[in-house]
Amino acid sequence: SQQGEEDPQAxxxxxxxxxxxxxxxxxxINNLQWYRQNSGxxxxxxxxxxxxxxxxxxxxxxxxxxxxxKSSSLLITASRAADTAxxxxxxxxxxxxxxxxxxxxxxxxxxxx
Amino acid sequence: NxxxxxxxxxxxxxxxxxxxxxxxxxxxxxxxxxxxxxxxMGLRLIYYSASEGTTDKGExxxxxxxxxxxxxxxxxxxxxxxxxxxxxYFCASSARTGSxxxxxxxPGTRLLVL
Numbered sequence: 001s002q003q004g005e006e007d008p009q010a011x012x013x014x015x016x017x018x019x020x021x022x023x024x025x026x027x028x029i030n031n032l033q034w035y036r037q038n039s040g041x042x043x044x045x046x047x048x049x050x051x052x053x054x055x056x057x058x059x060x061x062x063x064x065x066x067x068x069x070k071s072s073s074l075l076i077t078a079s080r081a082a083d084t085a086x087x088x089x090x091x092x093x094x095x096x097x098x099x100x101x102x103x104x105x106x107x108x109x110x111x112x113x
Numbered sequence: 114n115x116x117x118x119x120x121x122x123x124x125x126x127x128x129x130x131x132x133x134x135x136x137x138x139x140x141x142x143x144x145x146x147x148x149x150x151x152x153x154m155g156l157r158l159i160y161y162s163a164s165e166g167t168t169d170k171g172e173x174x175x176x177x178x179x180x181x182x183x184x185x186x187x188x189x190x191x192x193x194x195x196x197x198x199x200x201x202y203f204c205a206s207s208a209r210t211g212s213x214x215x216x217x218x219x220p221g222t223r224l225l226v227l
Contacts, residue, residue, distance in 0.1 A: 004155070033215060041220060042117070042218030042221055048215055100158060100171070
């Protein structure tokens with residue numbers, strides 16, 4: 001079964017607005033990662049947050065992690081049409097499971113020009 | 114530096130046929146993975162190889178076999194294809210940074226089994 005579950009499944013916003021996607025997971029993790037997938041392409045890594053971190057920034061991306069609630073959020077600020085893609089969270093369990101990641105089902109983001 | 118490459122890009126098989134999906138990476142990564150992605154779903158791990166010479170089952174290994182040919186190449190074989198194996202297959206590799214790993218993905222192979 002999927003470790004991560006994204007919410008919402010689909011999100012449609014106007015260019016310039018902020019987009020927030022949420023991810024919940026079930027077991028303790030070592031790290032949580034977000035990936036983007038453009039239509040018909042492979043996944044591209046966006047950002048990684050460790051289990052002992054609460055917030056991380058990268059350009060227009062802001063990720064938060066709440067291990068007590070087993071949840072994470074990805075905020076994309078000042079969205080652009082080029083941000084249209086599917087976004088997946090992936091959890092890493094760390095040393096005991098090697099390098100494996102478990103992916104959620106994704107949020108489809110549409111940014112309208 | 115091509116990253117992760119996959120061949121073929123698209124394949125149509127008849128039920129019962131066999132085929133091998135090829136994957137290669139030029140980033141000197143130790144770990145490689147095979148995933149499948151079905152419509153509206155995330156990626157599910159089929160097999161992975163933590164290092165050259167080792168392979169392990171993932172979440173959905175039934176109907177598949179893998180070979181880690183060398184550090185660069187990791188192939189996925191369908192011995193007797195079934196319609197349920199219609200999917201998009203992604204290969205990935207990862208570099209280890211401490212205990213965190215980010216994965217680099219190939220462009221995918223779209224497989225249709227009739």
